Amino acid sequence: MDLQGHQLIGQQSIAATGKPIYAINPATGQRIEPGYGSGSMSEVELACQLAWSAFDSYRETTLTDRADFLETIATEIEALGDVLIERAMLETGLPRARLEGERGRTCGQLRLFSNVIRAGEWLDVRIDSALPDRSPHPRSDLRQRQIALGPVAVFGASNFPLAFSVAGGDTASALAAGCPVIVKAHSAHPGTSELVGRAVQKAVAICKLPEGVFSLLYGAGNDLGQALITDPRIQAVGFTGSRSGGTALMHTANNRPQPIPVYAEMSSINPVILMPAALEARADALGHAFIASLNMGAGQFCTNPGLILAIKGEALGRFMAAAADAVSTSAPQTMLTPGIYAAYSAGLKQLRDSGKVSEIAASNLPTESKSPCHSTLFLASATDFISDERLHAEVFGSCSLIIECSDMTQLQEVLEHLEGQLTATLHMDEADHDAIKRLLPTLERKAGRILANTWPTGVEVCQAMVHGGPWPATSNSRSTSVGTAAIYRFLRPVCYQDLPQMLLPEALRDDNPLAISRLLNGIRE
Amino acid sequence: MDLQGHQLIGQQSIAATGKPIYAINPATGQRIEPGYGSGSMSEVELACQLAWSAFDSYRETTLTDRADFLETIATEIEALGDVLIERAMLETGLPRARLEGERGRTCGQLRLFSNVIRAGEWLDVRIDSALPDRSPHPRSDLRQRQIALGPVAVFGASNFPLAFSVAGGDTASALAAGCPVIVKAHSAHPGTSELVGRAVQKAVAICKLPEGVFSLLYGAGNDLGQALITDPRIQAVGFTGSRSGGTALMHTANNRPQPIPVYAEMSSINPVILMPAALEARADALGHAFIASLNMGAGQFCTNPGLILAIKGEALGRFMAAAADAVSTSAPQTMLTPGIYAAYSAGLKQLRDSGKVSEIAASNLPTESKSPCHSTLFLASATDFISDERLHAEVFGSCSLIIECSDMTQLQEVLEHLEGQLTATLHMDEADHDAIKRLLPTLERKAGRILANTWPTGVEVCQAMVHGGPWPATSNSRSTSVGTAAIYRFLRPVCYQDLPQMLLPEALRDDNPLAISRLLNGIRE
Numbered sequence A, B: 001m002d003l004q005g006h007q008l009i010g011q012q013s014i015a016a017t018g019k020p021i022y023a024i025n026p027a028t029g030q031r032i033e034p035g036y037g038s039g040s041m042s043e044v045e046l047a048c049q050l051a052w053s054a055f056d057s058y059r060e061t062t063l064t065d066r067a068d069f070l071e072t073i074a075t076e077i078e079a080l081g082d083v084l085i086e087r088a089m090l091e092t093g094l095p096r097a098r099l100e101g102e103r104g105r106t107c108g109q110l111r112l113f114s115n116v117i118r119a120g121e122w123l124d125v126r127i128d129s130a131l132p133d134r135s136p137h138p139r140s141d142l143r144q145r146q147i148a149l150g151p152v153a154v155f156g157a158s159n160f161p162l163a164f165s166v167a168g169g170d171t172a173s174a175l176a177a178g179c180p181v182i183v184k185a186h187s188a189h190p191g192t193s194e195l196v197g198r199a200v201q202k203a204v205a206i207c208k209l210p211e212g213v214f215s216l217l218y219g220a221g222n223d224l225g226q227a228l229i230t231d232p233r234i235q236a237v238g239f240t241g242s243r244s245g246g247t248a249l250m251h252t253a254n255n256r257p258q259p260i261p262v263y264a265e266m267s268s269i270n271p272v273i274l275m276p277a278a279l280e281a282r283a284d285a286l287g288h289a290f291i292a293s294l295n296m297g298a299g300q301f302c303t304n305p306g307l308i309l310a311i312k313g314e315a316l317g318r319f320m321a322a323a324a325d326a327v328s329t330s331a332p333q334t335m336l337t338p339g340i341y342a343a344y345s346a347g348l349k350q351l352r353d354s355g356k357v358s359e360i361a362a363s364n365l366p367t368e369s370k371s372p373c374h375s376t377l378f379l380a381s382a383t384d385f386i387s388d389e390r391l392h393a394e395v396f397g398s399c400s401l402i403i404e405c406s407d408m409t410q411l412q413e414v415l416e417h418l419e420g421q422l423t424a425t426l427h428m429d430e431a432d433h434d435a436i437k438r439l440l441p442t443l444e445r446k447a448g449r450i451l452a453n454t455w456p457t458g459v460e461v462c463q464a465m466v467h468g469g470p471w472p473a474t475s476n477s478r479s480t481s482v483g484t485a486a487i488y489r490f491l492r493p494v495c496y497q498d499l500p501q502m503l504l505p506e507a508l509r510d511d512n513p514l515a516i517s518r519l520l521n522g523i524r525e
Helices: A043-061 A063-079 A082-092 A096-119 A169-178 A189-204 A223-230 A243-254 A275-298 A312-326 A338-353 A381-389 A410-418 A432-445 A484-490 B039-057 B061-080 B082-092 B098-117 B169-177 B190-206 B223-230 B243-252 B278-299 B313-326 B338-353 B382-387 B408-417 B432-448 B484-490
Strands: A007-009 A012-014 A020-023 A031-037 A127-128 A142-148 A150-155 A180-182 A213-219 A236-240 A262-265 A273-274 A307-311 A359-360 A375-382 A399-405 A422-429 A449-453 A491-497 B005-010 B012-014 B020-024 B031-037 B126-128 B141-148 B150-154 B181-184 B214-217 B236-240 B262-265 B271-274 B307-311 B358-362 B378-383 B399-405 B419-427 B447-452 B491-497
Touching: A007 A189, A012 A243, A020 A189, A020 B223, A031 A189, A043 A142, A043 A180, A043 A213, A043 A223, A043 B491, A063 A096, A063 A169, A063 A189, A082 A096, A082 A189, A082 A399, A096 A169, A096 A484, A150 A169, A150 A223, A150 B378, A150 B432, A169 A180, A169 A236, A169 A484, A180 A223, A189 A213, A189 A312, A236 A243, A236 A484, A243 B243, A273 A410, A273 B278, A275 A307, A275 A312, A275 A399, A275 A422, A275 A432, A307 A410, A307 B031, A307 B243, A312 A375, A312 A399, A375 A381, A381 A399, A381 A410, A399 A410, A410 A484, A422 A432, A422 B399, A422 B419, A432 B307, A432 B447, A449 B214, A449 B399, A484 A491, A491 B278, B005 B039, B005 B190, B020 B190, B031 B190, B039 B141, B039 B181, B039 B223, B061 B098, B061 B169, B061 B190, B082 B098, B098 B169, B098 B484, B126 B399, B150 B169, B150 B223, B169 B236, B169 B484, B181 B223, B190 B214, B223 B243, B236 B484, B243 B419, B271 B278, B271 B432, B278 B307, B278 B313, B278 B399, B278 B419, B278 B432, B307 B313, B307 B408, B313 B358, B313 B399, B382 B399, B382 B408, B408 B432, B484 B491
Parallel strands: A150 A180, A150 A236, A180 A213, A236 A262, A273 A307, A273 A422, A307 A399, A375 A399, A422 A449, A449 B491, A491 B447, B150 B181, B150 B236, B181 B214, B236 B262, B271 B307, B271 B419, B307 B399, B378 B399, B419 B447
Antiparallel strands: A007 A012, A007 A213, A020 A031, A127 A142, A142 A491, A359 A375, B005 B012, B005 B214, B020 B031, B126 B141, B141 B491, B358 B378
16 A cells, blocks of 8 residues: 555545654654645544534444444454554564564454443443332432543554554544544654554445544644644543643643543553562562563553662662663664654663762663664662652653662652552562552552562553553543543443433333343342 | 531541631521631641541441441431531521431432442452463453542532532542542531531541541631642542632642542533423423422522523413413522522623513512522523523523524524533423434433433432533533442542452452452453
């Protein structure tokens, strides 16, 4: 398929005339054709108008039709074949295996949401039957279901060009909820975005859905994104990216005449706690496994282990020696964009300049990449960490900070001083259990996911996943951006009181034609 | 019980020294003793510190202990006896029967949440079992539950001195979720608040809970409320009141270093649509029933029918004549406060001054009340309504605006121009069903609750209720402030990955010791 550099609006392919976006090969620094002209207000207007006109019918498609649509998107993405992987490799510097895995995850995610749609649990049906003889007042017949919120704006992420981009988790969950989606492509991988966007566009046509169900816009700078989220027809925003980007979107969304929710997944340093017994038993193995996790995707994971907490001593020394050894033999990987490389370098410099950290290892193997990630390990004292907020900032890349604590009390104090996190990880043996019981309340308050004897990189797409957490890990700790519960971000409840059966939505009728789980007079049926 | 005019902070009773608040008897304009000295930063600090220190243990109380606590609050409120009703009558001007009914609802609400806690559905447990042999990557064991968000600030409402005040819906749902609560009493009924506050305080002691689970603060003006919601320990806000009050709270909450959710239930004019066949068949009866609903609580209900939509013609004429007749014989009721009376008078004046409405009836029976609500009906054309936003504003009281439409198309156009609403009501016969099918998508987008052949005043506390709706009816259309689903406002998900059984919360253990409904590998068990 030849890339055209167009905006995909409904079933149309439109050449916009604003400042063009070009992908840059981060390994070589070279520009990649074609250019993608930035869209303007008129493209935003058309996409929003189409999305709005599609909304009422799309949100009431049958469970089967909507589930089939998500499956068709997966099929069409797979049908793109190797051209998708090759373009994504060029645009992101990510290796083939990673991108093939990510494609599998993206399509698996669409198929999982397809199952979720069919199961109908997301409708959260609650029925309270009429009680005409109740005294002193009779009770009406009351029935609740969830309906789609409205058209959703999704901002593609840089670090998962497939799984968190055009047809990624935000798009899949919003489409599953019955919301039309308008994606703003991430400027780092416009060609990958176009390929996936055309697959979605084709699925819309195959499934005979209203064309406004999906559009894909491009824009250099922030103007197009701002225009999109200030449009009154947009009812929610999905975003994965930096803290500054997320807070800017929130500010705009909160200051609309009608404020709307922004689901922004932003920054996290993902503390890993090495409990004493575990550290004593396997410091060396933990050190090596730590660096393997740190280096995944050149550290460009939201769940990268950016902070290690342990008690000072000989075992921690062994852990650091093993980790330093693994770092020094780490081959530099190409980072996603020249901009991310520059930000990583600046983040390392800020840590070094703080005067509070000592550098204990850095990879320095030669590389020809123009955007290399040199893995770097720092050490700081718990006291310095607690007193200096600069040490708490996420450095996006393979950088981690080890904090030496005097004892478990100080370690817990460090945890209490952390901002909200996506994850918190414990390495433990049975002898550590009692101490962990005292830590768990803190960890539950600080993080969306608590892991034992594993590493936080790697986010399973399933029913129980929480990829979220207290501010500033996300803008809304009551949700997740990965896993099936992500669908609830884009739904709202509606109650029907005393409506005749024939006017009720199918989900709420007495004979339960959708055969879904419902709460009937407080009892799950 | 003698009222002391104190702040109730944990188990303490503290005389604050700020500007005192006095209740005013709205019927007589007379001040009611005692004065309640406004709290300052030191009272906010103490309440927040106690709430924070109670949080970790309160949120992990057993389901039984927490359910017993809510039941004990209900018992203690009932034990106050007639002193509560008499004080509330003095402070609010509401009649005895209404307040006795509201007390029943308040205690019933606490007991319903007690049942919700015990059932454990709110934990939304999801378990995805480990798949150690899965290829290419094994799956970890992943388990999700909901945990309490943190201490919640609740602002008492003027119009339900029991059911939406100190131990009302916001407090009951937050306590049920496991959140300590700090209430700011509404200044219109400080004595009623103290009585209920002492009942809650006593229940905390009886149930041997940490004292910080509940505090009750008083403050003239906005300073104390602002101090409360900017305190970093407060994690969510519940509010029922005006649009300006709700948006001010949202602004403050959004601009904290850590933004927090505000659940504000604000303003709604609650359109009632008289469908042609129903109007033709029973215009007279509908007219009388309409005024009965309009006059309930002197119109001081969030769900007051402030807007009637119908097609111009003879039947609408009969409806208006019947309604006008009922209005002219309506005895003026005392409004809740002199301030609400003043705002009602100003709202009527704004409508009259708009030049777009004609007054078709107003009650003018004599009254000795100093804050009388004279029921008032206006008429306007659909065209004028659509073009003049002043006609869309809520006038809190027994005021309603009838909109004459030329046909169903114009009626639907009026609906499309409405802001978000708590309710939308249809009066219909079978001959109206086809036309209603075309209206329903609009109504679903505009309102949280859709009613047929009844009136919106009266909100059942049950599983299926939605007392919420799109902006500006509420700040968050994805929630409800009445009914059991209100508990979800104060919860967030946490995922546990590969934790040993003994470290897992009981709700997530293999043997399901709480015997709750769970989603196991996608199947409801």
